[in-house]
Amino acid sequence: DVKVTQSSRYLVKRTGEKVFLECVQDMDHENMFWYRQDPGLGLRLIYFSYDVKMKEKGDIPEGYSVSREKKERFSLILESASTNQTSMYLCASNVRGQYYGYTFGSGTRLTVV
Amino acid sequence: GDSVTQMEGPVTLSEEAFLTINCTYTATGYPSLFWYVQYPGEGLQLLLKATKADDKGSNKGFEATYRKETTSFHLEKGSVQVSDSAVYFCALSDSQAGTALIFGKGTTLSVSS
Numbered sequence: 001d002v003k004v005t006q007s008s009r010y011l012v013k014r015t016g017e018k019v020f021l022e023c024v025q026d027m028d029h030e031n032m033f034w035y036r037q038d039p040g041l042g043l044r045l046i047y048f049s050y051d052v053k054m055k056e057k058g059d060i061p062e063g064y065s066v067s068r069e070k071k072e073r074f075s076l077i078l079e080s081a082s083t084n085q086t087s088m089y090l091c092a093s094n095v096r097g098q099y100y101g102y103t104f105g106s107g108t109r110l111t112v113v
Numbered sequence: 114g115d116s117v118t119q120m121e122g123p124v125t126l127s128e129e130a131f132l133t134i135n136c137t138y139t140a141t142g143y144p145s146l147f148w149y150v151q152y153p154g155e156g157l158q159l160l161l162k163a164t165k166a167d168d169k170g171s172n173k174g175f176e177a178t179y180r181k182e183t184t185s186f187h188l189e190k191g192s193v194q195v196s197d198s199a200v201y202f203c204a205l206s207d208s209q210a211g212t213a214l215i216f217g218k219g220t221t222l223s224v225s226s
Contacts, residue, residue: 033214042218043202090157
């Protein structure tokens with residue numbers, strides 16, 4: 001079974017900390033995505049990557065950066081965590097040019113205190 | 114730009130009731146349409162999809178038909194169960210708009226016995 005694995009299910013971090021959220025997929029997918037999920041707002045795209053070392057901003061990139069050094073791994077970085085970044089973060093991947101085969105990870109619930 | 118609008122919840126039903134969750138979309142191209150489900154404490158799972166007009170997606174008793182003339186993809190189930198309690202997201206992907214999935218805000222369904 002194809003899988004997208006997010007390294008942490010729950011995280012609690014302090015304001016101002018640098019936070020790394022990791023996502024690994026085992027499907028050799030070119031595209032990887034980071035979404036943020038908030039009640040009443042649905043899922044909003046933060047960043048996506050269509051190839052190693054390539055990235056594109058999504059709808060809400062402010063306060064975030066990403067890294068994709070290897071095809072299977074896509075990291076979301078909060079340079080200086082703030083309380084308004086408390087949220088559920090979801091990673092997804094799919095094959096380039098295939099607009100239906102998205103696979104999601106189980107999510108990381110981040111609390112910034 | 115492309116967007117998805119789905120009915121606001123929460124939707125509260127008794128077991129065996131009929132379910133409809135409305136979803137309409139705006140797209141520049143020819144999108145694929147999806148329903149995702151998120152059970153409490155879990156990530157997103159693909160419930161069903163349709164990739165072209167008049168396609169009907171179905172899974173676990175849920176159905177949705179891609180209606181191009183009304184730009185709609187309403188989710189229906191004839192008889193809901195307590196285990197269907199979850200958050201449901203309508204989404205689209207559109208090669209004209211880019212690679213990422215675009216989500217509605219989600220509808221919470223609560224089914225009581």
